[in-house]
Amino acid sequence: MSFEFQTAPPTGEVRVEDAVSFKELKKTPLYASRIKVYAKAVRGRFRRIKWAVLIALLGIYYIVPWLRWDRGPGVPDQALLIDMPSRRAYFFWFEIWPQEIYYLTFVLMLGAFGLFLATSIGGRVWCGFTCPQTVWTDLFMWVERRIEGDRGARIRLDKAPLSRTKILRKGTKHAAWLLIAALTGGAWIMYFNDAPTVTRAIVTGEASFAQYFFFGLFTLTTYLFAGFAREQVCTFMCPWPRFQAALLDQDSYVVTYERWRGEPRAPHKKGQSWEGRGDCIACNNCVAVCPMGIDIRDGLQLECIGCGLCVDACNDVMGRIGRPRELITLDTERNLQQRMQGLPSTTRIIRPRTLIYAAILLVIGSGVLIGLSTRSTVDINVLHDRNPLFVTLSDGGIRNGYTIKILNKSRTTQHFDLALRGIAGASFSVLGEEGEGSGAELAARPDTVTTYRVFVTVPRKLANHDGEHGEHHGDDEHEEAGVQRLTMVLTDRAGAAAERTTVFRRPD
Amino acid sequence: MATKVEKDAITGQDTTGHEWDGLKELNTPLPKWWLYVMYATIAFAVVWWVLYPSWPWFNTYFPGILHYSQRKALDERMAEAAAARSGYEKRLAAASLEQIASDPQLMAFAYAGGQAAFNDNCAPCHGLGGAGQGNYPSLADDSWLWGGTLDAIETTIKYGIRSGNPDARFNQMPAFGADKMLDQKQIDDVATYVLSLSGEAPAESKDQAAAVKSGGVIFAEQCAACHGDDGKGNQELGAPNLTDDIWLYGGTKADIVRQIYQPRQGVMPAWEGRLDPVTIKSLAIYVHALGGGQ
Numbered sequence: 001m002s003f004e005f006q007t008a009p010p011t012g013e014v015r016v017e018d019a020v021s022f023k024e025l026k027k028t029p030l031y032a033s034r035i036k037v038y039a040k041a042v043r044g045r046f047r048r049i050k051w052a053v054l055i056a057l058l059g060i061y062y063i064v065p066w067l068r069w070d071r072g073p074g075v076p077d078q079a080l081l082i083d084m085p086s087r088r089a090y091f092f093w094f095e096i097w098p099q100e101i102y103y104l105t106f107v108l109m110l111g112a113f114g115l116f117l118a119t120s121i122g123g124r125v126w127c128g129f130t131c132p133q134t135v136w137t138d139l140f141m142w143v144e145r146r147i148e149g150d151r152g153a154r155i156r157l158d159k160a161p162l163s164r165t166k167i168l169r170k171g172t173k174h175a176a177w178l179l180i181a182a183l184t185g186g187a188w189i190m191y192f193n194d195a196p197t198v199t200r201a202i203v204t205g206e207a208s209f210a211q212y213f214f215f216g217l218f219t220l221t222t223y224l225f226a227g228f229a230r231e232q233v234c235t236f237m238c239p240w241p242r243f244q245a246a247l248l249d250q251d252s253y254v255v256t257y258e259r260w261r262g263e264p265r266a267p268h269k270k271g272q273s274w275e276g277r278g279d280c281i282a283c284n285n286c287v288a289v290c291p292m293g294i295d296i297r298d299g300l301q302l303e304c305i306g307c308g309l310c311v312d313a314c315n316d317v318m319g320r321i322g323r324p325r326e327l328i329t330l331d332t333e334r335n336l337q338q339r340m341q342g343l344p345s346t347t348r349i350i351r352p353r354t355l356i357y358a359a360i361l362l363v364i365g366s367g368v369l370i371g372l373s374t375r376s377t378v379d380i381n382v383l384h385d386r387n388p389l390f391v392t393l394s395d396g397g398i399r400n401g402y403t404i405k406i407l408n409k410s411r412t413t414q415h416f417d418l419a420l421r422g423i424a425g426a427s428f429s430v431l432g433e434e435g436e437g438s439g440a441e442l443a444a445r446p447d448t449v450t451t452y453r454v455f456v457t458v459p460r461k462l463a464n465h466d467g468e469h470g471e472h473h474g475d476d477e478h479e480e481a482g483v484q485r486l487t488m489v490l491t492d493r494a495g496a497a498a499e500r501t502t503v504f505r506r507p508d
Numbered sequence: 509m510a511t512k513v514e515k516d517a518i519t520g521q522d523t524t525g526h527e528w529d530g531l532k533e534l535n536t537p538l539p540k541w542w543l544y545v546m547y548a549t550i551a552f553a554v555v556w557w558v559l560y561p562s563w564p565w566f567n568t569y570f571p572g573i574l575h576y577s578q579r580k581a582l583d584e585r586m587a588e589a590a591a592a593r594s595g596y597e598k599r600l601a602a603a604s605l606e607q608i609a610s611d612p613q614l615m616a617f618a619y620a621g622g623q624a625a626f627n628d629n630c631a632p633c634h635g636l637g638g639a640g641q642g643n644y645p646s647l648a649d650d651s652w653l654w655g656g657t658l659d660a661i662e663t664t665i666k667y668g669i670r671s672g673n674p675d676a677r678f679n680q681m682p683a684f685g686a687d688k689m690l691d692q693k694q695i696d697d698v699a700t701y702v703l704s705l706s707g708e709a710p711a712e713s714k715d716q717a718a719a720v721k722s723g724g725v726i727f728a729e730q731c732a733a734c735h736g737d738d739g740k741g742n743q744e745l746g747a748p749n750l751t752d753d754i755w756l757y758g759g760t761k762a763d764i765v766r767q768i769y770q771p772r773q774g775v776m777p778a779w780e781g782r783l784d785p786v787t788i789k790s791l792a793i794y795v796h797a798l799g800g801g802q
Contacts, residue, residue, distance in 0.1 A: 388639030391799060394651040394752035401637075401648070401799055431797055432615060455799050460753075 037293035040151035044312025053129045065190035106368045117357040119247040123254035128307030136226035147173045177227045185218030231292045250333040251348040257297045260340040279323045286310035379407035382500040390505045396460030398506040404452045406444035414444040416490040428456045482508040600786045605658040622794025638798040648798040651754040655743040656802035662792035668778035679746045685769025697723035699764040705739040705751045
C-alpha cells in the first residue's frame with residue numbers, strides 16, 4: 001500500500017455539513033480566487049509544542065546577530081556575520097573566505113538530508129513546526145486573534161459594513177503586522193552588517209541604499225507572506241509538498257484520521273446511543289482550526305503541513321463527549337491498519353530509509369567538521385605567465401615569469417622560504433626583492449592575499465639541454481616538447497613545506 | 509461585425525461569432541492577472557516618459573524631468589574613480605621613479621596602473637606582457653637598445669624613437685648597400701664577422717676565416733664607431749649589441765646582410781602629451797618590472 005493524495009472523499013458516503021473544506025467546492029477552475037481561511041484558536045499538546053518552537057526560533061533569529069565574539073582588534077566582533085564588502089563570513093570560531101564558498105554546498109546538503117530524515121520519521125514536521133513561513137504565519141495569526149477576535153468574530157468583522165470600529169481594528173492589526181515585519185526585515189540585515197551600527201544607521205537615516213533596500217524587501221515579503229499569502233505559499237509556491245510523498249512510507253508518522261473508528265459520522269446529542277455509528281460527531285472543529293483550510297478526514301493530502309492542530313481540536317471534543325481520544329492522531333499508515341484489525345501498534349523508526357539518510361548526514365556532517373577543523377590558514381597558488389610564455393635572454397638563457405599568490409587567513413604575517421626543485425641550474429629572482437639566487441624569503445601579509453612576481457632563469461647550456469627527459473621525467477612519456485616540470489617549495493617558519501608544481505617553458 | 513453575441517451552451521462563454529468547419533471559437537477573456545500586468549506596464553511606461561529621456565523631436569528630445577543621461581552618469585562615475593585614485597596619483601607625481609620602486613604600496617599602484625595603460629597603448633606593438641612580436645622589441649628580456657634603467661625607459665616612452673619629437677631618441681644606420689658604400693662581397697664579409705661575434709661562427713674553412721678577417725677590418729672602419737670595437741653596442745646611441753642572442757630583425761646571415769644593405773629603422777611615437785606624466789611614470793615602472801629592468 002502506498003500513499004496517494006486523495007483529491008476527494010471516497011464516493012458512496014452521504015453527509016450533510018455546512019463548514020466545508022475548500023477542496024469540496026468542486027467547481028475549481030484552473031484559476032480560483034483564494035478562499036480565506038479563518039483558523040480558530042485551539043489548545044492542546046501540539047499547540048503547546050508549536051508555541052515553544054515558535055518562541056525558541058524567533059528568539060534565535062532576533063538574538064543571534066547581537067551575540068559578540070572577540071576576534072581581536074580590527075576584526076568584526078559579531079558572532080555570526082556575513083560581511084559582503086570585505087568578503088568574509090564569520091561563524092563563531094570559523095572565518096570563511098569566498099574561496100571556501102563550497103562549504104555552503106555541504107550545508108545545503110545537510111539541510112536537504114536533514115529534511116529527508118525528519119520527513120521519513122515524522123512527516124512534515126519541518127513544515128508544521130519550524131518552517132519560517134509557518135512560524136511567522138502563526139505569529140501573525142496570534143496578533144490577528146488578539147485584535148480581531150477568534151474565527152467567528154473575524155468572519156463577522158469581514159462581513160460587517162465599514163465602520164469606525166472595523167477601520168480601527170483592521171488598522172491596528174496591519175500596523176502590528178508591519179511592525180513585526182519591519183523587525184524581521186531589520187533583523188535580517190543584521191546578519192550582513194554589524195548589528196548595533198546598522199540599527200543606529202537605519203534609525204538615524206544614515207544607512208546605505210542596499211541596507212534600506214533589503215530592510216524594505218524583507219519587511220514587505222514578511223508582511224505579504226505571513227499576513228496575506230499564508231497557506232498559498234505552502235500549496236503553490238513551495239516545492240517541498242510536491243515531493244514529500246516520495247519520502248514517506250508506511251512507518252512515517254503523519255497526521256491521520258481513523259476512518260474506521262470515526263465513520264459513519266453524524267451529529268450527536270447528549271444521551272444518544274453510540275451504537276451503529278462512528279465517533280466523529282461532524283463538529284468540523286478539525287476543519288475550523290486548520291491553518292491550511294483543509295479537512296484531514298479526507299486523508300493525507302498535499303496541503304497538510306502536519307502541524308497537528310486538528311489533533312488538538314479533536315481530542316478536546318472527544319474529551320468533552322467522553323469518547324476515546326486520538327480519533328485524529330499522529331500515527332503511521334501501518335499502525336492505522338493494525339489498530340483497525342485490533343492489533344497492537346508498532347514503531348519502526350530505525351529502518352533502511354532512515355538509516356541511509358542518517359548515514360549520509362553523518363558522512364557529510366563529519367566531512368564538514370573535519371574540513372573546518374583541519375582547514376589551513378594559508379593557501380598558495382602559483383601561476384605561470386601566459387604572456388610571454390618565456391623570454392630569451394641576451395646570453396641565450398631562458399626566463400619564465402610566475403605569479404605567486406599567498407592567501408594568509410591568519411592575523412599575523414607569515415614568512416616563507418622559497419626554493420625551486422626539478423630543474424638543475426635554475427635560479428630565480430623576486431620582483432622588488434634584492435638579489436638573485438636559489439633562496440628567498442616571502443612575507444605574506446595578514447588577512448589578505450599577497451602577490452609576488454618571480455622570474456626563473458635557466459642558463460643557455462641547460463636550457464638547450466634535453467637531459468631532463470632522462471634525468472627527472474623519464475617516466476613521463478607524454479611530456480610536451482619545450483615544457484619541463486618545475487616545483488616551487490614554500491617552507492614556513494614551523495618547517496612545514498607546501499609544494500606547487502608548475503611548468504617551465506622554453507622554445508621548442 | 510456580429511450584431512448579436514452568441515453564447516456557447518456548454519461553457520456559458522461568449523463566442524467570437526466566427527465559424528470554421530463547424531467549430532466556433534470561444535471569446536475567452538484574458539486572464540485578469542495578465543490584463544492587470546499589462547495595465548501596470550502601460551502605467552510604468554507613462555511614468556517613464558515623464559521621468560526619463562523619451563520623445564524625440566526634430567533636432568532634440570524630451571530629456572525627462574530627472575534629466576538623466578547615461579553619458580553624464582558615466583562622467584560622474586569616471587570622476588568618482590579619478591577622485592578615488594587621486595590620492596595615490598598625487599604621491600606618484602611627487603615621487604621619483606626610484607622612490608616609487610622602493611615603496612611597496614606605491615609600486616603596487618603604479619604597476620597596476622602601468623599594466624592597464626600598457627595593455628591599452630603599448631601592447632598592440634610590443635605584445636601583452638611586453639613579449640615583443642615581429643620587429644617590435646621584447647621589453648621583458650634583458651637586452652635594451654636605449655637603456656633599461658627606470659630613467660632611460662621613462663625617457664624613451666616620453667619622447668619616443670625617431671618620432672619627430674625634438675627630444676626623441678634618434679639614430680640612423682647608413683644603408684651600406686643601397687647607398688653603394690660597400691659592395692656585395694664586403695657586406696657578406698661583415699655579416700660573417702658579425703655572426704662570429706656572438707659565437708655563431710660558421711664551420712671553419714679557409715674561405716670563412718678569410719671572410720671573418722676581411723669583415724673584421726671593414727667592421728672596425730665602418731661599424732665600430734657606433735656598435736663599439738667589440739660589437740657590444742652603445743645604448744647612448746641606440747646601437748644594438750651584436751654579440752648577444754637577441755636579434756631584433758633576425759639573426760640569420762641573410763637577415764644580417766639585408767640589415768646592412770638597407771637597414772630598417774623602427775619608430776616609436778612620443779607619449780608625452782598623449783599620456784599624463786603619472787601614467788608615463790607608471791608605464792616606466794611596469795615595463796621595468798617585466799623582468800629586464802636594470
